[in-house]
Amino acid sequence: MSQSIDLINVDTLAQELATIQQTGSKRIALLGSRHVPITHQTLIEMMTYALVLSGNRIITSGATGTNSAAIKGAMRADPNLLTVILPQSLERQPHESRQQLEQVMHLVENPSNDHMSLAEASYLCNKEIVSRCQQLICFAFHDSRTLLQTCGDAEEQRKVVTLFYFD
Numbered sequence: 001m002s003q004s005i006d007l008i009n010v011d012t013l014a015q016e017l018a019t020i021q022q023t024g025s026k027r028i029a030l031l032g033s034r035h036v037p038i039t040h041q042t043l044i045e046m047m048t049y050a051l052v053l054s055g056n057r058i059i060t061s062g063a064t065g066t067n068s069a070a071i072k073g074a075m076r077a078d079p080n081l082l083t084v085i086l087p088q089s090l091e092r093q094p095h096e097s098r099q100q101l102e103q104v105m106h107l108v109e110n111p112s113n114d115h116m117s118l119a120e121a122s123y124l125c126n127k128e129i130v131s132r133c134q135q136l137i138c139f140a141f142h143d144s145r146t147l148l149q150t151c152g153d154a155e156e157q158r159k160v161v162t163l164f165y166f167d
């Protein structure tokens with residue numbers, strides 16, 4: 001039994017090492033909390049800007065805070081390398097997000113989730129985002145259940161997960 005566990009860990013480590021060492025562009029999902037101080041948002045924006053300038057594709061959602069900062073950074077570097085997947089329709093997004101989202105070239109709406117709570121729709125949206133990426137970078141609090149569950153799902157799919165905690 002322990003041999004199979006060791007093989008899974010070696011396989012996981014090998015896949016993570018290959019992803020980290022990959023020199024070409026990657027599909028990187030960037031997700032995080034809405035409740036982020038402006039200084040943190042600026043750092044997320046700069047990191048995303050650098051990732052896109054390096055040729056990486058960014059996939060995120062449309063919420064305020066972390067995701068908005070990622071959108072700003074990607075749009076400044078190369079709007080064509082950004083995909084935003086919304087948990088619901090554009091009309092269901094907060095007013096302060098809509099103006100930014102209307103500028104995104106690759107915007108995916110999910111109006112079929114409009115009847116769901118935002119938490120349920122966000123979880124499904126995050127699953128879709130993770131399915132499209134090679135690596136997940138997540139900014140969360142220790143009580144961010146939906147985001148932590150998304151990180152767990154990504155790890156189960158053997159994606160490289162980098163999780164930053166705000167608290």
